[in-house]
Amino acid sequence: MAELLYRIGRFAARRHWAVVGAWLAVLGITVVTYLSFAGALSSNITLPDTPTTRVSQQLERDFEGAGGGNGSIVAETTDGTALTTAQQRELAALFDRVAEVESVADVSDPFxxxxxxxxxxxxxxxxxxxxxxxxxxxxxxxxxxxxxxxxxxxxxxxxxxxxxxxxxxxxxxxxxxxxxxxxxxxxxxxxxxxxxxxxxxxxxxxxxxxxxFRTVSEDGSAAVANVTFDVSTNEVTAEVKTEIEDIVAGAGIEGVAVHPSQDIAQTVPSILGPGEIAGVVVAAIVLFVMLGTVLGAALPLVTALLGVGVASLASLSFSGMVEFVSVTPVLGVMLGLAVGIDYSLFIINRHRRQLMQGATLHESIGLANGTSGNAVVFAGVTVIVALLALNVTGVGFLGLMGTVGGVAVLVAILMAITLTPAILSLAGMRILRRRERERLETGERAHDDEITDRDRPMSSTRAWTVLGLGVAALLVVAAPATQMRLGLPDGSTQPPDSAGYLAHEVQAKKFGEGSNGPLLVVADLPSAIGKDDVVAEQAALGEQIGNVWNVEAVVPIGASKDRSALAFQVIPKGAPSSAATAELVQNLRTLTPETASGADATLGVAGNASAGIDISDKLSDVLPTYLALVVGLSLLILVLVFRSILVPLTATLGFVLSLLAAFGGITAIFQIGFLSDLFGVHAPGPVLSFLPIIATGILFGLAMDYQLFLVSGMREAYAHGAPARVAVQHGLHAGRSVVTAAAIIMISVFAGFIFSHDATIKPIGFGLAFGVLLDAFVVRMLLIPAAMHLLGEKAWWLPRWLDRILPDVDVEGAKLERSHPVHEEQVDERASAPAAR
CATH class of the missing domain: 1.10.287 (Helix Hairpins)
Incomplete structure (x- = not known):
C-alpha cells in the first residue's frame, strides 16, 4: 500500500492540474445529481416494528380517521385576558384555512x-x-x-x-x-x-x-386546535408544514399570538451556522500556528471544504429515494470537515519535515503520501468500518447515518492522498516558512528523527502517579453516566424564540405538561361487542386506565370497525420526556384491565412520547452489542498494526475510559443541567437516544487515529534499537505536536456545532468535542505513555505462533523510507517548482 500511495503522490504532483480539474469535475457532477434527484429531509425519527408502530398501524387499519399524524396550533392572548368573541371567530377562520391545506384531514375548532x-x-x-x-x-x-x-x-x-x-x-x-x-x-x-x-x-x-382534558384553558386566554393529517406524521412533506407555518404566521389577529407545535414547526438544521464557521476559523488559526504560512493553513481547509461539498451533495442526491433524517447530512459535514483537515495536515506536516531534511519536492510529496498517507488510509478505513458497523444494529436511520458519515470520511481520504499532493506541487517550496527556505538554501538540514537527551524516560513514580490520577479523574467524570436516560427532543428543547418552543410552553402552562405528549391507548377486547355495550366497556376500561399512576385524563376516541377494540387518548401528568411518563407507558403496556363482562383486555400504547421511549429502548438494547463489536474490532486492528498484545489492550481500555467519561459529561450537562447555561441548554432532559451509539462509533475511529500516529512512532523507534522506555518518549515527542494540532482542530470543528439552534445537533457536537478532548489529551498523551513506560519491554510481547501468522502491516511506510531515503542524492526537482519567494 505504501508503494502504491507513493506512486499516486508522485503522479498527482506531476499532473497537478489534471487532478485538481478532475475533483472540480466531480464536484460539478454531484451538484447536477443533487439538483436533479434530491428530496426533502425528514425531521421525524421512526423505527419499524416497535410496539408504537404496531399500535399506530392498528389505528390506521381498524379505526375510522384515527391513523393519520397529528399536530397542534396553539393560540394565546398577549395580555393574558380571555379570548373575546371576535378573536374566537378570527381563530376559527384561521383553522378553517389550515384545514384546506393538502394532506390536512381536519382541524378541530377548540371553542x-x-x-x-x-x-x-x-x-x-x-x-x-x-x-x-x-x-x-x-x-x-x-x-x-x-x-x-x-x-x-x-x-x-x-x-x-x-x-x-x-x-x-x-x-x-x-x-x-x-x-x-x-x-x-x-x-x-x-x-x-x-x-x-x-x-x-x-x-x-x-x-x-x-x-x-381541555381545548380552551380555564381562564379562557389560550386555545389548542388539533391538526389531523391524512398520512402519518413522518410522511407529511416539508412543503405542507411550511404552508401551515406561513398561514399561521400571517394570521394577524390583534392581541393574539399563534404558534404551530413542534410536529408542524420542526425545521431542518442548518449545515453551516455562525458556530460552525467559528470552529473553522479556530481550525485555520491552529493550522497557521502549526505550519507557519497562510498557504499551508489554507490548503487543508480548501481540501476539506471541497471534500465536504462532494460527499454531502453525493449523499443528498439519494434523499429522493431514501428517507434522510435531517441530522444525517449535518453529521457528514461534521465528520468530513474534521477528518478532512486532519488527514491533509498529517501529509503536509510530513512533507514539510522531509523538505527541511533535504528531500526534493516531488520525491518528498511521494514519500509523504506513502508514509503519512498510508497511515491516513489505515486510520480512515478504521473510522469507516466503525461507522458502517452501525448497520448491524438493525436500526435503519442509524445505519444510514453511519453510511453517510463513512462516505464523508472516504472522500476525505481520497482528497488527502490525491488533491493534497497536487496542491503541494503547485505550492512548491512556499509551503515552508521564509526562514526555513533560507536555511535550506545555505545547505542546513534538519535531523529531528534522531534520539536525543529530550527522549530521556520519565520516572516510574511519575508514570504511576499520572496513570492513577488520570484513571481516577476519568472515572469521576464518567460517574453521571450511571444516571443516563435516553429520549428524543421535544418542544421544550427547541430554541426559546422558536414556534415549537412557544407552543410547548403555552400548553404546559395553561393545560399541563402532559398535554404536549398525549398517549394513544388501544384496548384489544377478548371478543367483539355490540353497539349498545360500547359505552359500558369504555367506562369500565377507562376507569381502570385512569387509576394508573400519573394519568391526568382519559378521553374515549371510539371503537374499531368490528368493535373488537377500543381507543382512548390518555393525558399524562408529566412532560413527554419525563421519567414519570416513560414509567406510565410501561405500566399501561403491562396492565390487563377487566372488561364489563369480567374478561381481560390487553393494552397497546402509541403517540410521540411512546415512540421516543421505544426508540430509546431499542437503541439501549443494541448499544452493548455495538460496543462489544467496536472493542473487539479495536483489539484485532491494533494487534495487527503494532504486533503486540498489551498495547492493544491498553489502547482499548483507554478508549472505553474516555468514552464513558464523554457519556458522563453529556449526562451532566444535557440531562442533569450542570453548566447548562454555558452551553445554551435551557431545558435539561433525556440524552439524545442515538447519541451514545453514534459517539461510540465515531470516537472509536478517532481514538485509533491518535493511537496510530503516536504509538507507531514508539514502535518504529523500538524496532530501530532504542530501549523500550526511551522509544516511548521519542515517539511521544515526534508525534505530539501534530496530534495536538489535529485534536484541537477536530475539537474546534465539533465544538462549533454545540451552539447550533437545533437540539439534536447540539449534544452531538458537544459529545464528540469532549470525547476527542479526553481521548487525545488525557488518554493518548498521558495515560498511554505512562502505561507503556510501566510495561517496558513487555509492551511489545507477542506470542511466536501469532507473530508467524500475522501479516506485516507497514502502516508508517518504514520499508518505503528505507527504499527511498530522504538524504540520498536525488534529481533536483526544485527547478520545476514555483518560485520560493
Missing part, C-alpha cells in the same frame, strides 16, 4: 369542542340531579305508602276490637287496593330509574375521566 365538553359535563350533572330528585320523590312516595299501610292496619285492628270489621271491610279493601296500585307505580318508577342509573353512572365516569 366548539370545549362547548361540547362543557355541555356533556352539564348534561351529566343535570341527569344526576334529576336522578337524585326522582329518587327523593320515590323515597317520599314510598314513605307515604308505608304510612298508609300502617294507618290501614291500625284501622282494621280498631274495627276488629269494636266488632265493626265486617261493616268497614269494603272500605278497607278499597284503601288497600289503592295502596297496592301506588306501590306498583313506585316499583315501575324505581325500575325505570334503575335502568337509567348504569347509563348515567357510565356517563359520569367518562365525564370525570376526561375532566382533565
Amino acid at each position: 366548539a369542542t370545549q362547548e361540547q365538553l362543557d355541555a356533556s359535563a352539564k348534561q351529566v350533572a343535570d341527569g344526576r340531579q334529576q336522578l337524585d330528585d326522582g329518587l327523593a320523590k320515590l323515597k317520599a312516595g314510598q314513605a307515604q305508602l308505608d304510612a298508609g299501610r300502617t294507618a290501614l292496619a291500625e284501622q282494621r285492628q280498631l274495627a276488629r276490637e269494636a266488632g265493626t270489621l265486617a261493616a268497614v271491610r269494603p272500605q278497607l279493601r278499597a284503601a288497600e287496593q289503592q295502596l297496592d296500585d301506588g306501590q306498583a307505580e313506585i316499583d315501575r318508577q324505581r325500575a325505570k330509574v334503575d335502568e337509567q342509573v348504569p347509563q348515567l353512572e357510565q356517563g359520569a365516569t367518562l365525564t370525570e375521566l376526561s375532566s382533565g
Whole structure:
C-alpha cells in the first residue's frame, strides 16, 4: 500500500492540474445529481416494528380517521385576558384555512369542542340531579305508602276490637287496593330509574375521566386546535408544514399570538451556522500556528471544504429515494470537515519535515503520501468500518447515518492522498516558512528523527502517579453516566424564540405538561361487542386506565370497525420526556384491565412520547452489542498494526475510559443541567437516544487515529534499537505536536456545532468535542505513555505462533523510507517548482 500511495503522490504532483480539474469535475457532477434527484429531509425519527408502530398501524387499519399524524396550533392572548368573541371567530377562520391545506384531514375548532365538553359535563350533572330528585320523590312516595299501610292496619285492628270489621271491610279493601296500585307505580318508577342509573353512572365516569382534558384553558386566554393529517406524521412533506407555518404566521389577529407545535414547526438544521464557521476559523488559526504560512493553513481547509461539498451533495442526491433524517447530512459535514483537515495536515506536516531534511519536492510529496498517507488510509478505513458497523444494529436511520458519515470520511481520504499532493506541487517550496527556505538554501538540514537527551524516560513514580490520577479523574467524570436516560427532543428543547418552543410552553402552562405528549391507548377486547355495550366497556376500561399512576385524563376516541377494540387518548401528568411518563407507558403496556363482562383486555400504547421511549429502548438494547463489536474490532486492528498484545489492550481500555467519561459529561450537562447555561441548554432532559451509539462509533475511529500516529512512532523507534522506555518518549515527542494540532482542530470543528439552534445537533457536537478532548489529551498523551513506560519491554510481547501468522502491516511506510531515503542524492526537482519567494 505504501508503494502504491507513493506512486499516486508522485503522479498527482506531476499532473497537478489534471487532478485538481478532475475533483472540480466531480464536484460539478454531484451538484447536477443533487439538483436533479434530491428530496426533502425528514425531521421525524421512526423505527419499524416497535410496539408504537404496531399500535399506530392498528389505528390506521381498524379505526375510522384515527391513523393519520397529528399536530397542534396553539393560540394565546398577549395580555393574558380571555379570548373575546371576535378573536374566537378570527381563530376559527384561521383553522378553517389550515384545514384546506393538502394532506390536512381536519382541524378541530377548540371553542366548539370545549362547548361540547362543557355541555356533556352539564348534561351529566343535570341527569344526576334529576336522578337524585326522582329518587327523593320515590323515597317520599314510598314513605307515604308505608304510612298508609300502617294507618290501614291500625284501622282494621280498631274495627276488629269494636266488632265493626265486617261493616268497614269494603272500605278497607278499597284503601288497600289503592295502596297496592301506588306501590306498583313506585316499583315501575324505581325500575325505570334503575335502568337509567348504569347509563348515567357510565356517563359520569367518562365525564370525570376526561375532566382533565381541555381545548380552551380555564381562564379562557389560550386555545389548542388539533391538526389531523391524512398520512402519518413522518410522511407529511416539508412543503405542507411550511404552508401551515406561513398561514399561521400571517394570521394577524390583534392581541393574539399563534404558534404551530413542534410536529408542524420542526425545521431542518442548518449545515453551516455562525458556530460552525467559528470552529473553522479556530481550525485555520491552529493550522497557521502549526505550519507557519497562510498557504499551508489554507490548503487543508480548501481540501476539506471541497471534500465536504462532494460527499454531502453525493449523499443528498439519494434523499429522493431514501428517507434522510435531517441530522444525517449535518453529521457528514461534521465528520468530513474534521477528518478532512486532519488527514491533509498529517501529509503536509510530513512533507514539510522531509523538505527541511533535504528531500526534493516531488520525491518528498511521494514519500509523504506513502508514509503519512498510508497511515491516513489505515486510520480512515478504521473510522469507516466503525461507522458502517452501525448497520448491524438493525436500526435503519442509524445505519444510514453511519453510511453517510463513512462516505464523508472516504472522500476525505481520497482528497488527502490525491488533491493534497497536487496542491503541494503547485505550492512548491512556499509551503515552508521564509526562514526555513533560507536555511535550506545555505545547505542546513534538519535531523529531528534522531534520539536525543529530550527522549530521556520519565520516572516510574511519575508514570504511576499520572496513570492513577488520570484513571481516577476519568472515572469521576464518567460517574453521571450511571444516571443516563435516553429520549428524543421535544418542544421544550427547541430554541426559546422558536414556534415549537412557544407552543410547548403555552400548553404546559395553561393545560399541563402532559398535554404536549398525549398517549394513544388501544384496548384489544377478548371478543367483539355490540353497539349498545360500547359505552359500558369504555367506562369500565377507562376507569381502570385512569387509576394508573400519573394519568391526568382519559378521553374515549371510539371503537374499531368490528368493535373488537377500543381507543382512548390518555393525558399524562408529566412532560413527554419525563421519567414519570416513560414509567406510565410501561405500566399501561403491562396492565390487563377487566372488561364489563369480567374478561381481560390487553393494552397497546402509541403517540410521540411512546415512540421516543421505544426508540430509546431499542437503541439501549443494541448499544452493548455495538460496543462489544467496536472493542473487539479495536483489539484485532491494533494487534495487527503494532504486533503486540498489551498495547492493544491498553489502547482499548483507554478508549472505553474516555468514552464513558464523554457519556458522563453529556449526562451532566444535557440531562442533569450542570453548566447548562454555558452551553445554551435551557431545558435539561433525556440524552439524545442515538447519541451514545453514534459517539461510540465515531470516537472509536478517532481514538485509533491518535493511537496510530503516536504509538507507531514508539514502535518504529523500538524496532530501530532504542530501549523500550526511551522509544516511548521519542515517539511521544515526534508525534505530539501534530496530534495536538489535529485534536484541537477536530475539537474546534465539533465544538462549533454545540451552539447550533437545533437540539439534536447540539449534544452531538458537544459529545464528540469532549470525547476527542479526553481521548487525545488525557488518554493518548498521558495515560498511554505512562502505561507503556510501566510495561517496558513487555509492551511489545507477542506470542511466536501469532507473530508467524500475522501479516506485516507497514502502516508508517518504514520499508518505503528505507527504499527511498530522504538524504540520498536525488534529481533536483526544485527547478520545476514555483518560485520560493
